[in-house]
Amino acid sequence: MNLLPSISRLCTGVLITGALAFAQAPKPAATSATPAKTYPPELVTAGETTFVQHCAFCHGRDTAGGEAGPDLTRSKLVADDIDGNQLGPIVRNGKDAMPKFTVSDQELMGLTAFIHTRKAIAESQKGGRRGVDVADLQTGDLEKGKTYFNGAGKCASCHSPTGDLAGVANRNQGLRLFQRLMNPRSTKVKMTVTAGNQTLTGIKAYQDEFTVALRDSEGRYHSWPTSKVKFTVEDPAQAHVDLLSKYTDDDIHNVIKYLMSLK
Amino acid sequence: MNTKYFLALGALTLVAQAAFAQGTTQAILAKPPKDSWPSYHGDYTGQRHSALTQITPQNVKNLTLAWAYQSGANAQIKASPLLVDGVIYFSTPDNVYAVDARNGRQIWHYTYPANKGFHIGSRGVSMYGDWLYFMTPDSYLICLNAKDGTVRWKVQVADAAKGYWTTMSPLIIRNHVLVGVSGDFDNLTGFVRSVDPENGKTQWKWDSTPPAGTPNTTTGGMTWMTGTYDPETDTVFWGTGNPTPVLNGASRPGNNPDTCSIVALDPNTGTKKWAFQASPHDTHDWDAVEIPVLANMEFGGRQRKLLMQASRNGYFFVLDRETGEGLVSKPFGPVNWSLGVDKKGQPIPNPAKDPASDGRLIAPDEGGLTNYRSPSFDPKTGLFLVSARPSYGIYFNKPADGAFGWAGADYGVWSKGEIQAIDYKTGNAKWVHDLGGNGSGAGILTTESGLAFTGDGQGNVMALRTSDGKTLWHAMQGQSMQSSPITYELDGRQYLITSGGGVMFAWALPED
Numbered sequence: 006m007n008l009l010p011s012i013s014r015l016c017t018g019v020l021i022t023g024a025l026a027f028a029q030a031p032k033p034a035a036t037s038a039t040p041a042k043t044y045p046p047e048l049v050t051a052g053e054t055t056f057v058q059h060c061a062f063c064h065g066r067d068t069a070g071g072e073a074g075p076d077l078t079r080s081k082l083v084a085d086d087i088d089g090n091q092l093g094p095i096v097r098n099g100k101d102a103m104p105k106f107t108v109s110d111q112e113l114m115g116l117t118a119f120i121h122t123r124k125a126i127a128e129s130q131k132g133g134r135r136g137v138d139v140a141d142l143q144t145g146d147l148e149k150g151k152t153y154f155n156g157a158g159k160c161a162s163c164h165s166p167t168g169d170l171a172g173v174a175n176r177n178q179g180l181r182l183f184q185r186l187m188n189p190r191s192t193k194v195k196m197t198v199t200a201g202n203q204t205l206t207g208i209k210a211y212q213d214e215f216t217v218a219l220r221d222s223e224g225r226y227h228s229w230p231t232s233k234v235k236f237t238v239e240d241p242a243q244a245h246v247d248l249l250s251k252y253t254d255d256d257i258h259n260v261i262k263y264l265m266s267l268k
Numbered sequence: 269m270n271t272k273y274f275l276a277l278g279a280l281t282l283v284a285q286a287a288f289a290q291g292t293t294q295a296i297l298a299k300p301p302k303d304s305w306p307s308y309h310g311d312y313t314g315q316r317h318s319a320l321t322q323i324t325p326q327n328v329k330n331l332t333l334a335w336a337y338q339s340g341a342n343a344q345i346k347a348s349p350l351l352v353d354g355v356i357y358f359s360t361p362d363n364v365y366a367v368d369a370r371n372g373r374q375i376w377h378y379t380y381p382a383n384k385g386f387h388i389g390s391r392g393v394s395m396y397g398d399w400l401y402f403m404t405p406d407s408y409l410i411c412l413n414a415k416d417g418t419v420r421w422k423v424q425v426a427d428a429a430k431g432y433w434t435t436m437s438p439l440i441i442r443n444h445v446l447v448g449v450s451g452d453f454d455n456l457t458g459f460v461r462s463v464d465p466e467n468g469k470t471q472w473k474w475d476s477t478p479p480a481g482t483p484n485t486t487t488g489g490m491t492w493m494t495g496t497y498d499p500e501t502d503t504v505f506w507g508t509g510n511p512t513p514v515l516n517g518a519s520r521p522g523n524n525p526d527t528c529s530i531v532a533l534d535p536n537t538g539t540k541k542w543a544f545q546a547s548p549h550d551t552h553d554w555d556a557v558e559i560p561v562l563a564n565m566e567f568g569g570r571q572r573k574l575l576m577q578a579s580r581n582g583y584f585f586v587l588d589r590e591t592g593e594g595l596v597s598k599p600f601g602p603v604n605w606s607l608g609v610d611k612k613g614q615p616i617p618n619p620a621k622d623p624a625s626d627g628r629l630i631a632p633d634e635g636g637l638t639n640y641r642s643p644s645f646d647p648k649t650g651l652f653l654v655s656a657r658p659s660y661g662i663y664f665n666k667p668a669d670g671a672f673g674w675a676g677a678d679y680g681v682w683s684k685g686e687i688q689a690i691d692y693k694t695g696n697a698k699w700v701h702d703l704g705g706n707g708s709g710a711g712i713l714t715t716e717s718g719l720a721f722t723g724d725g726q727g728n729v730m731a732l733r734t735s736d737g738k739t740l741w742h743a744m745q746g747q748s749m750q751s752s753p754i755t756y757e758l759d760g761r762q763y764l765i766t767s768g769g770g771v772m773f774a775w776a777l778p779e780d
Contacts, residue, residue: 058361058387058405066453070677072553073634102680102706107342133668136677137627141666144626180679183627183662187681213704213726215742246682249660250602254620254628 041125042088044118052115059106060116068123069135073102076136077120078127081181089117101190139179142261150263153256160260163244166267174268183261187249191242198236200229209238291398291414292352294442298499305351305754308392308437309642314496314561316644318755321717322762327777328719328731328741334763334776335372339365344750345767347392348437348642348711351756356765357395357414358772361387361405361435364412369758372774378417380404385433386450389750391494391640392437394445396465401445403434409447409463423468425449431456431673437494438463439504441535444471446504448491452553453673455480455512458489458527460504462538472538476508476526486520488512489527493557493640498573501590503541504533505575507557510550515623515665515676523548528556530577530585532592542592545614546579551622552605552663553634553678554581561645561652567595567693576692578643578654580636581605583615584695598695600688601658602631623665623676633661633680635707642711642752644720646734651689651698653720653734657707659683683707685725689737701737711752713764721764723749729766729773745773 044052057066063074070076077083082091093113099105108116127134154160164170177185196209196219207219210226217236218228229236292306300306302320309316323331339345343360350357355375356367362383366375385405393412394401399420400412406428411420425447426432431454439446445463458476463469476489490509497504511520511527528547531540546556561576567586575589582603586596594613605621621628635657643654660683665676685703690696706725713721719740720732729749730742745768754765764775 054384057384061453062386062388065674071453071674073678073680075679076677104344133666135669137664141625141664142627184679184681187629187660187662213724213728214702214730214739215728215744249629249631249682252629257629258626 042121044122048115048118049122051112052117052119055108055112055115056119063103067127068120069127078124079136079180083120083124086117086121089113092117092120137180137183139265142179142183142258142265145255145258145260145262147259147262147266149255150259150261153260154263158248158256158260159244163241170264170267172268174265178265182264183257186245186257186261186264188245189242191240194241195239196236198227198229198234200234212238290353292395292440293397297440302757303351303354305349305756306395307350307440308348308394308494309496309559310754312497312499313563313645314559314642315563315647316559316642316711316713316752317646318713318715320715320755320757320762322757323715323719323731323755323764323777324717325719325733325740330777331731331741331743331764331775332778333743334761334774336774337365337367337372337374337772339363339770339772341770343387344389344747344769345772346389346709346750348752349754349765349772350393350395351754351765352395352414354758355414356772357393357400359390359393359402360770361385361390363390364393364400364402364417366414366417367772369756369763369774372772376417378402378412378419380410383428385428388433389435391435394438394440396440396445399465401438401440401465403436403438403447405433405435407432407434407449409434409438409445409468411465411468421468423463425461425463426451426459430454434492436492439494439497440465441497441504444535446495446506446535448493448495448506450490450492450509452488452490452510452512452514455487455672456490457487458491458508460491460495460506460533460538462535474533474538474540476529476531477511477524484521486511486524486527488514488524489529490555491557492555493559496560496562497535498562498589501573502535503589504535505560505562505589506531506533507555507560507577509555509557510547510553513671513673513675514553515551515663515674515678516669516671517549517551517622519671520549524550528554528581530556530560530575530587530592532589544585544587544592544594544612546577546583546585547581547617548614549617550581551617551665552581552630554579554636556580557640558638559642561643562589563645563647563692565647565650565692574692576645576652578638578652578656578690580632580639581615582632582637584652584654584690585613586692586695587613596693596695599637600654600690600695600697601637601656602660603637604629604631623663623678625664625666627662627664629660629681630663631660632657633659633683634663634678635659635680635683641709642713644712644714645692646714646720648716648718649689649734650692651734652692653687653689653712653714653722655703655708655710655712655722656686656688657683658686659707687712687720687722687732687737689734699737701732701739706748708748710749710766713753713755715755721753721755721766723766723768727768729753729768729775743775745769745771747771
């Protein structure tokens with residue numbers, strides 16, 4: 006889906022080398038010489054105004070991170086974005102802690118132009134970059150990390166370096182790996198609901214104090230008032246959350262070092 | 269005409285004046301009648317506790333929608349509305365609305381011109397006489413005519429081009445309009461400015477930090493929430509924000525005085541009487557701007573003038589507000605960054621928990637164990653109710669991040685929401701009401717009948733029993749509440765005002 010087909014027509018002029026603009030994208034094109042787009046200055050300027058009003062508080066005025074919001078110049082989603090096809094749905098529907106915003110197509114084109122332009126500028130900077138690099142997360146002790154994984158952390162009770170975690174360092178690196186270690190935020194949480202003499206198991210779709218909902222194996226949505234049923238929730242990520250109050254900072258750095266060796 | 273007639277006529281005029289009063293007065297701001305909510309907190313104490321008792325724990329299950337006002341705007345309502353003379357006034361960034369408090373009909377709508385300020389929220393307008401005071405995203409204070417929303421005057425409070433913005437509802441004390449500022453993305457000085465309500469001229473300005481560039485000092489200490497006021501001692505209490513650069517403390521050695529602090533100011537001159545620092549040398553963005561709630565209560569065997577704050581850094585503080593002496597300093601959730609408290613009751617930061625190049629796991633996260641949403645204090649039970657958010661985050665800082673503005677990076681990794689009822693004498697929670705995932709953006713209102721109104725992070729608005737936290741009523745609003753509830757009585761009917769997204773809801777018991 007390309008929300009912003011007209012951007013292609015607007016984008017003429019000098020091209021920045023793609024190796025810079027897409028240096029961190031995971032696809033083969035990421036490190037190829039595919040040229041990045043440049044955008045008309047007036048579109049970038051309009052996008053900056055919208056960005057400052059609604060996005061800059063969390064993502065920083067230069068898109069490189071601010072209060073609570075991630076650095077968009079290092080974002081996988083931005084790297085994968087083509088003319089707003091990834092950004093548009095996130096801006097308009099929200100994601101995790103990010104609220105949704107109602108923006109016109111023109112405003113979204115501006116936002117897209119501004120974000121991609123700032124990304125290209127950030128990646129063209131020489132010397133140490135702000136933010137979190139893979140190189141920053143090498144301070145741990147691999148052997149101690151392995152010991153923690155198999156011992157105190159009880160990681161081995163759910164994970165295996167030759168099973169689910171084989172090659173994990175190729176799939177997740179640096180900050181992304183760090184965040185997933187702290188909390189993988191499972192999207193498939195098992196929920197079992199007993200209403201009367203019927204029991205249904207599926208993937209949790211919603212839960213608050215008053216309502217629970219799941220999707221059954223056929224993808225059908227069911228909801229109930231919590232006061233009328235019994236239910237259980239099994240979130241595999243809960244074991245990660247339970248560790249947050251137990252970790253030392255050394256534990257975390259050691260485990261990351263170990264995980265980064267699983268290639 | 270005889271004397272009797274004159275007396276009767278006089279009485280009639282007085283009655284008419286009371287019934288058709290115009291705007292607010294100092295007397296109304298200090299002791300609001302039940303048919304008004306004339307300032308951000310409702311009154312000067314910040315207790316957000318109402319004397320109204322029509323809605324009770326017994327009948328609250330019957331609460332029903334009286335009206336809804338759809339602003340039609342994208343912006344979420346984060347304002348605590350005012351209710352004066354039967355009219356509700358509230359704001360979103362660039363917008364002020366006047367709405368009939370009886371039926372939700374719009375009376376007027378003012379729109380400020382488009383600008384490049386941060387549009388993250390507008391916490392409400394303030395009122396003095398017939399005039400409203402509204403702060404804009406690009407740091408202007410606008411005086412509007414409450415009758416029709418026309419502009420009376422406009423003054424610049426701070427220079428938006430330097431990185432300031434404003435969101436707060438001014439605090440009005442006699443002829444002083446007290447305003448504060450925001451601005452974390454540049455190394456800027458925070459301040460409270462007192463403005464003349466008639467013409468916008470500055471009366472005094474108190475700076476929380478020295479000018480940028482002063483060697484070995486800090487900038488920051490933003491003043492972005494409405495303070496509270498004690499008329500008996502004529503003292504203003506104001507919370508200040510974090511020092512800047514935010515996550516890099518190396519360039520600003522020492523405690524960075526008057527940042528992350530509660531300060532006591534003289535409203536006539538801006539002279540500081542005392543300060544208590546909630547987070548000395550903060551490196552985690554934990555503003556201490558949460559409401560400094562005032563109450564006269566028994567403590568340690570005698571009646572004392574107290575100030576209570578549930579602070580973003582995770583500590584619940586009780587101070588003697590006449591002296592600033594710390595009486596209680598106690599974490600109200602996971603807190604892993606301090607080495608305890610000093611003899612003044614101020615937490616001692618653990619340097620090992622400063623942001624670092626390889627990351628540090630910190631509780632709470634940057635959003636804090638609570639944030640700007642109003643807590644409520646119920647003097648009858650001695651319970652301080654706060655919307656809490658136990659959380660963990662990871663904090664990074666390295667030389668390449670520099671020493672300007674944010675100067676680092678941080679990421680929340682986990683959080684949950686809960687309402688806590690804290691015993692003011694001990695700091696211990698009497699009960700905790702789980703709100704599930706997502707911290708709530710709603711403040712709390714308690715009423716003398718023993719009810720607490722608030723919301724969860726999913727969009728439910730609910731009434732809890734203050735004494736034990738049991739849910740007695742709820743309704744799904746469709747979007748989570750991002751404001752603090754208020755209540756008032758009109759025509760003998762008590763209304764509760766909440767919001768969800770860009771919609772304002774009024775709830776009441778069914779009419780007979």
